Amino acid sequence: MRTFILIHGSWHSAWNWHKVIPLLEKQGHRAIAIDLPGMGRDKTPIEQVKMRTTVEKICELIDSIEGKVILVGHSKNGVMISQAAEHRPHKIEKLVYLAAYLIPDGKTQREYSLQDTEGVLKPYVTMNEELNAHTLRPEIYKEGLYADCDDYITELAKLLLSHEPVESGITPLQLTAKNYGRVPRYYIECSEDKAVTPYIQKKMYTETPCKKVYTMATSHSPFFSQPQELTDILCEIALAKEPVIHTEKVFN
Numbered sequence: 094m095r096t097f098i099l100i101h102g103s104w105h106s107a108w109n110w111h112k113v114i115p116l117l118e119k120q121g122h123r124a125i126a127i128d129l130p131g132m133g134r135d136k137t138p139i140e141q142v143k144m145r146t147t148v149e150k151i152c153e154l155i156d157s158i159e160g161k162v163i164l165v166g167h168s169k170n171g172v173m174i175s176q177a178a179e180h181r182p183h184k185i186e187k188l189v190y191l192a193a194y195l196i197p198d199g200k201t202q203r204e205y206s207l208q209d210t211e212g213v214l215k216p217y218v219t220m221n222e223e224l225n226a227h228t229l230r231p232e233i234y235k236e237g238l239y240a241d242c243d244d245y246i247t248e249l250a251k252l253l254l255s256h257e258p259v260e261s262g263i264t265p266l267q268l269t270a271k272n273y274g275r276v277p278r279y280y281i282e283c284s285e286d287k288a289v290t291p292y293i294q295k296k297m298y299t300e301t302p303c304k305k306v307y308t309m310a311t312s313h314s315p316f317f318s319q320p321q322e323l324t325d326i327l328c329e330i331a332l333a334k335e336p337v338i339h340t341e342k343v344f345n
Contacts (some may be wrong), residue, residue, distance in 0.1 A: 096161075208293060240285065285310060
């Protein structure tokens, strides 16, 4: 049995994982999906949300769990699981990037997003300078996020999607080989993705190699369109054998 912590992407919240959680539990695993600060049911004012405090919330959850966890990050919030691994390498068994931003030390999510010129979302992002946050216009939801999902997902999204804080996208990651570098990484690419396109996904996992890259023929949201296939991949990753490394605990 493994414990998965599931981290949603931009504008979303824990509801992303409502199909995957029971499938993981059916396989004997534990799965926890959280609302990041300012998202979903978390009522932190969006203008107060910082990358540092978001990572702290993830680390607090990790610390509350006995044993190690597998941390899964979707889309933009690949940056969150990377930074959490820098602070809790002894508590994270594996990192899984699902069509996610896999960014090296000293770089930002925005730097890589700007290189992704074929994505369809950017013209539909509306900035709110006062909140230092942005939203995504609903008319692009289906094409950009849910092309192969049931239509009811798009209708739910119109009710549930919210502001996305800007600060975490422009904050350079602080990663070291000693901490982050010792946690095994896996990548799940989505070959029909129009939000984080296959071009930028491949660029990222080529620059920052992973133990294994899986490919799903889905759009950006396989947790909605192909939850069983995604669960099967996560279970395979959970069972993958890793070398035992004896190191001192690191507390930051």
